Amino acid sequence: MRMRVLTKKVSVRVGLIGQLDPKGWEVVLLQAAAAARRQAQAPYSHFLVGAAVLSPRGRIYSGCNVERVSYTQTTHAEQNAVDSMVVQEGPTVAEAVAVVAAHENNCVGNLASPSEPYAETVRRVRRLTLPEVPVPCGHCLQIIWENCNGRRDTPLIMVTGEFYPYVFLTTIGDALTMPFGPEALGISYGSGPSGRRDT
Numbered sequence: 001m002r003m004r005v006l007t008k009k010v011s012v013r014v015g016l017i018g019q020l021d022p023k024g025w026e027v028v029l030l031q032a033a034a035a036a037r038r039q040a041q042a043p044y045s046h047f048l049v050g051a052a053v054l055s056p057r058g059r060i061y062s063g064c065n066v067e068r069v070s071y072t073q074t075t076h077a078e079q080n081a082v083d084s085m086v087v088q089e090g091p092t093v094a095e096a097v098a099v100v101a102a103h104e105n106n107c108v109g110n111l112a113s114p115s116e117p118y119a120e121t122v123r124r125v126r127r128l129t130l131p132e133v134p135v136p137c138g139h140c141l142q143i144i145w146e147n148c149n150g151r152r153d154t155p156l157i158m159v160t161g162e163f164y165p166y167v168f169l170t171t172i173g174d175a176l177t178m179p180f181g182p183e184a185l186g187i188s189y190g191s192g193p194s195g196r197r198d199t
């Protein structure tokens, strides 16, 4: 049987934190995510995650991972940030998302970019293949996608301890290549018929 093959090209930009505009949305959002990471409750994994989302009103909402002894009741940072936005603004859209994740002993928290990046990290980034690029877990990608109104170009920026001080910039549409979301059921947040409930 002859079958059509549908393909999609995805891309991720990789650069040093120090290459970002210090006043740009990327750094502002990453700083909010880094601050949230410092609050993480992670006594089991010792892996601290902070996330921040930018709302259409230009406000930033952040969240951290909150682990619980049962493990399955753990809240992920990205979910925490999106939910915090909804608490304050009602169902609405995430304009951009930032994530900072690393083991508790890692120094990513200050987001400082050393003038000379670590030689081993440089080598690893140069050899990097797409599957190795750090992204939020599938659970969180789905949660982010829920509040994107089908906008695949919603920016997603990440810093991890593994590749610090490099930053990864992609889109939710590239990270979650074949999404199922509220748009499939005619739902949108903030601008559609089931949008934000301003009262």
Ligand SMILES: [Zn+2]
Residues within 6 Å of the ligand: 076, 077, 078, 136, 137, 138, 139, 140, 141
């Ligand atoms: Zn997650």
